[in-house]
Amino acid sequence: MLFLIMTALLILPVLIILATLIYKGGPAISWEFLFDDPREGMTAGGIFPALVGTIWLVAVALLVSVPLGVAAALYLSEFAPDNWFTRFINLCIINLAGVPSIVHALFGVGAFVLFFGFGTSILAASLTLAIMTLPIVIVATRESLQAVPLAFREACWNMGATRWQTIHRVVLPNAVSGILTGVILEVSRTTGETAPIMFTGAAFFLPFLPTSVFDQTMAMSLHLFVISTQVPGVPDHLPYGVALVLIAMVLTMNAASIGLRMYLRGKKKW
Amino acid sequence: MHEPIMNETRAANGGNGHDAIFTRDLNLWYGDFQALFDVNLAIKDGMITSLIGPSGCGKTTFLRSINRINERLGYVRTEGSILVFDTDIYGGEVELAQVRKQIGMVFQRPNPLPISISDNVLFGFQLHGEGRTRMHKSEKEEIVEAALKQVLLWDTVKDRLDSKATELSLEEQQKLCIARLLPVKPTILLMDEPCSALDPKGTEAVEELIWELRGDYTIVIVTHNMAQARRASEECIFMLMGKVVEHTATEDMFVTPAKKETADYIEGRYG
Ligand SMILES: Nc1ncnc2c1ncn2[C@@H]1O[C@H](COP(=O)(O)OP(=O)(O)OP(=O)(O)O)[C@@H](O)[C@H]1O
Ligand SMILES: [Mg+2]
Numbered sequence A: 001m002l003f004l005i006m007t008a009l010l011i012l013p014v015l016i017i018l019a020t021l022i023y024k025g026g027p028a029i030s031w032e033f034l035f036d037d038p039r040e041g042m043t044a045g046g047i048f049p050a051l052v053g054t055i056w057l058v059a060v061a062l063l064v065s066v067p068l069g070v071a072a073a074l075y076l077s078e079f080a081p082d083n084w085f086t087r088f089i090n091l092c093i094i095n096l097a098g099v100p101s102i103v104h105a106l107f108g109v110g111a112f113v114l115f116f117g118f119g120t121s122i123l124a125a126s127l128t129l130a131i132m133t134l135p136i137v138i139v140a141t142r143e144s145l146q147a148v149p150l151a152f153r154e155a156c157w158n159m160g161a162t163r164w165q166t167i168h169r170v171v172l173p174n175a176v177s178g179i180l181t182g183v184i185l186e187v188s189r190t191t192g193e194t195a196p197i198m199f200t201g202a203a204f205f206l207p208f209l210p211t212s213v214f215d216q217t218m219a220m221s222l223h224l225f226v227i228s229t230q231v232p233g234v235p236d237h238l239p240y241g242v243a244l245v246l247i248a249m250v251l252t253m254n255a256a257s258i259g260l261r262m263y264l265r266g267k268k269k270w
Numbered sequence B: 001m002h003e004p005i006m007n008e009t010r011a012a013n014g015g016n017g018h019d020a021i022f023t024r025d026l027n028l029w030y031g032d033f034q035a036l037f038d039v040n041l042a043i044k045d046g047m048i049t050s051l052i053g054p055s056g057c058g059k060t061t062f063l064r065s066i067n068r069i070n071e072r073l074g075y076v077r078t079e080g081s082i083l084v085f086d087t088d089i090y091g092g093e094v095e096l097a098q099v100r101k102q103i104g105m106v107f108q109r110p111n112p113l114p115i116s117i118s119d120n121v122l123f124g125f126q127l128h129g130e131g132r133t134r135m136h137k138s139e140k141e142e143i144v145e146a147a148l149k150q151v152l153l154w155d156t157v158k159d160r161l162d163s164k165a166t167e168l169s170l171e172e173q174q175k176l177c178i179a180r181l182l183p184v185k186p187t188i189l190l191m192d193e194p195c196s197a198l199d200p201k202g203t204e205a206v207e208e209l210i211w212e213l214r215g216d217y218t219i220v221i222v223t224h225n226m227a228q229a230r231r232a233s234e235e236c237i238f239m240l241m242g243k244v245v246e247h248t249a250t251e252d253m254f255v256t257p258a259k260k261e262t263a264d265y266i267e268g269r270y271g
Helices: A002-028 A031-037 A048-079 A083-100 A101-115 A122-146 A150-158 A165-192 A220-229 A237-267 B009-012 B059-066 B094-102 B117-127 B135-150 B170-179 B200-213 B226-232 B250-253 B260-266
Strands: B019-028 B033-044 B048-052 B076-084 B103-106 B187-193 B218-222 B235-240 B245-249
Touching: A002 A237, A031 A048, A031 B019, A048 A083, A048 A122, A048 A165, A048 A220, A048 A237, A083 A122, A101 A122, A122 A165, A150 A165, A150 B103, A165 A220, A165 A237, A165 B117, A220 A237, B019 B059, B019 B218, B033 B059, B033 B235, B033 B245, B048 B059, B048 B226, B059 B076, B059 B103, B059 B187, B059 B218, B094 B103, B094 B117, B103 B170, B103 B250, B117 B135, B117 B170, B135 B170, B170 B200, B200 B226, B226 B250, B235 B250, B235 B260, B245 B250, B245 B260, B250 B260
Parallel strands: B048 B218, B048 B235, B103 B187, B187 B218
Antiparallel strands: B019 B033, B019 B076, B235 B245
């Protein structure tokens, strides 16, 4: 009974949020809303540039952090000797995960915008997001690599497999669903983050689509922040509409990753 | 059917020319703990040798140093030499993958990979078949059939080669684990208590299989089961506290043990 109540308490807020969003934001959603530029000082029109911008930001961030994170996790769990240096790296990763996103934002400004000279651009913002979510990918990947039973590895080594063959044929196929879980989490977090992109690449209002990673862009999360707090006279349904689309994006991507995960699991026959 | 790898080192290391495994002053430490003391053994080619001794005496450690699996643990230190068909496996020019290919190992708990039965059998073979990009389907089937027949498993699984290996019974899994070693043509099979996870019927079946493989492979089998050692081996090694106490023909060891410790152990006076 207690568990039932606790579960209900967990689910209830989610349901309430979703219901409110759909109730208040639902009427805003239309073809024009999704595929039109914001107009009249962002008090009317659509969200297309922000939608596209968020997709850019997330995609570029993933392109950077997933290969980097998976490679780092592979090294840490399969190759690195167990010494003080490895332990130090692990400590750093844990701490990196705890750094507030506004600090990441300032780091992004210092490192990518200024030092590397990317300016305020998708590249700088995505790199900041990538750094911020790297620990998620590393930790999830490392955990799923370490969950692969030693017996499988030993079976492999015993048949003369090299380290790489073992990783490639046994460890990775077994770990892939766990890795995807990490990526899902990363996507969710990346999509919603506002602070890290605010100073590094996202613009308040920019009714053009980005053409390269060196352009600035609008983004859903920042747009939501702007129209709910910075612009007077925005009709009520607009911010709710934006929030609804943002949540829908995250949920869709999660669903896609889960689908992919199930597909992979089915394919590998175990 | 074995091709000795090289002969030059034989004289230098004192092998007598009939040994599959020859160790000289083998000492092994886990960190500060010494698990093997001056192990000098000559295990004959083509025979079944059983390795007995109380729990913790270093049987597993010895087996695992022969195929160099121990060194995966960073804190293991080995001294002395191990010759496998006269090649020093710790020698600089020796490739680890070659060593492992030549020496197959069977574990206490069957550890089939969670893929299909035929993929399990082909796994090792495909690891080493790098040169060729594609293997003919019929060629694969032949390999699978030959290996499974050799371990007396073919008749029970021939209709479900594509089902998961982990769905087999423990006995069948253990046989499969032996089968998957065979396509890479090992010369030595190391078995660490291969029957201890099995019921009496399974034990009997796997023993029968091991006996069947005698002659084609050099087999070293660790066992806690005296009856099994006696039934299923030609030579027997008794270890105690990391040292080899006695190594003779199995019959002699069980009828007229030379050392008092051996007699005590055989009669069940140790754990
Ligand atoms: N990975 C390890 N790290 C540290 N010590 C170990 C390790 N493996 C084994 N030992 C120690 O080395 C000694 C020999 O162990 P080993 O596993 O070789 O014994 P065994 O004869 O196989 O025993 P059993 O019959 O129980 O399988 C034991 O005292 C054990 O505690
Ligand atoms: Mg053991």
